[in-house]
Amino acid sequence: MEIFLEAIPLVFDPYVLTVILLSGMFGLFMGAIPGLSATMATALLVPVTFFMPPVPALAAVVTATAMAIFAGDLPGALLRIPGTPASAAYTDEAFAMTRKGKAELVLGTGLVAAVIGGLFGAVVLTFTAPFLAKFALKFSSFEYFWLACLGLTCAAFISSDSPGKGGLSLLIGLLIATVGLDPMSGQPRFTFGSVELMGGVNFIPAMIGMFALAEVLRTVTAVRPPPKVEQSTIGNIFAGLGPVLLRYRKNLFRGSVIGVLVGALPGAGSDIAAWISYAVAKKFSKEPEKFGTGHVEGIVDSGASNNAGLGGTWVPALVFGIPGDSITAIVIGVLYVKGMNPGPTVFLDQPELIYAVFVSFFVANILLLPLGYAAIKSSKQLLRVPRNVLMPIILMFCIVGTFAINNTVFGIGIMLALGLLAYLMEENGFPIAPAILGLVLGGLLEDSFMTSMIKSNGSMLAFFERPLSAVLGAVTILIWVSPFIVRLRRRGASPAGDT
């Protein structure tokens, strides 16, 4: 607790607060514009945070993502297009409310639910992460190997309807991570004689390409033009909000809890938290028949859930260095750049920096109230920003941001190549998030495997000798084989084969 108090002045510093304010506005803008997601906001923010000290850098990412996840509700309610995937679960519901003339209520509910959910996530993060870190100090390279496997496996399984495609995407990421000099033997791998590739593929150009450039390409080739805003003015968003929140206070709590838990699962982030919360709200509602017709109940649940999920995703990221979703995968990369190797030791070595992250979670979510209010009020203008102006500017930003990392145009080539790859993959049903997780975790996975092998003189059984590592290993392998078991059992039930 003392460290928490010590960390407060680190955040309440004019420079850091300015960074928070600016990144908050940036996040709202990115989240509100369909096609520009919270992940893309983070990807574009990273080259700028590259030049900052750790505290403002991490505070910027925390704030921008919290704002972007909320702002995704704006186009969802007004245009029926989710601004970020995290709002997709309740976009139809929100738009139905706008159709009924309740745009103020749905946006107000979304905002307050987001603030409450976000704060809940911040509280859980602050109290559980240091506790888990103490436990994680017992881990050796064997446990880390399994943890990395587990994180990657969940990512592949959760992010796609087809675990096979998620797995292949993951393998592409891992393969890209092997490019460069092998850390153990110094053998160049897949460099094809290029000196620039010997240092490996830097993850910043890679993620700018995969998340930002791919999205630019998708936008400029959109076959249908974006729809226009229906409602002209937004009135008082707080009118009639009190009774709604009071009536659904249990939903607020339930949504927040589900959000944090789902967020903390490796591989699942805010978008999945919102889907699950919406489904749970419908299942336990007294009036489930109203869902889908413009009923506010599910929005309370899932609106709180997606922002609470953000806090949850940081728990495994900070404690184990295993990202919960694509945003924290980027964060892990940022932590490494800042010399704060994520994992339990960072809680011992630089606790004030970690606690500063917690403090900025609180600041960001409180700031969400006024900034979110302003964004709702100016949503009409915000949603009218022409994409044909934005896309070239974002492209230019991608170029400069990539160049800023290594100061060579080679990085821009990497960005272009991986952007095209990500575009092709996504259009063919391959999710992108596992590839980024693979790229970020590939090094850790190989290092912990090789270190363990040296320790055990090459005996694979060593991975199951320590009790903790045996449990983690068994869980991982169980998840791997579960699709086959499910299929076999299904086949037993219906001899015809495919259901």
Add this chain to the structure above:
Amino acid sequence: MKVNDAISGLLFVLLAGAIYYVTRNFPIMPGQDYGAAFFPRTIATFMAILGALLMIRGIREREAGPVAEPFEWMRSPGLVANFLLVVGALIFYIAVSDRLGFVITAFITLYALLFWLRGRRFWLSSLAISVVSVIVLQQFFGQFLRVPLPWGVLEAYAW
């Protein structure tokens, strides 16, 4: 190009084979069975398995759709041009930015994209947006963050 899963699966199997081929001469660590090739080959093995499974699924579902079909936007010459222009802009920037410098290259890239995407009617506002954006980017990254953006032919006029 949107392709049947059998084709994407096949590509992954081929990629796995290529990884095996490229890593054939990687040295192993003294006293160990594992070397630089171990991790890439493990990836390749998983890739081959998952790729083969994807092929089987694709072949089973071959009736569901065509083997390969172009993306919807490929039927519209305007959208194809948009796509090519974005990719071309990046290649152009990579090729000439060192020589011409950031300010000129970025301006040409940005103005070409804006002019094409927004239409001739907005030539003046596109011009203004390009000039302002380039100056803001140069000031923010070049001056404030001290990124050594190349000046190229404008070296003598660097500010």
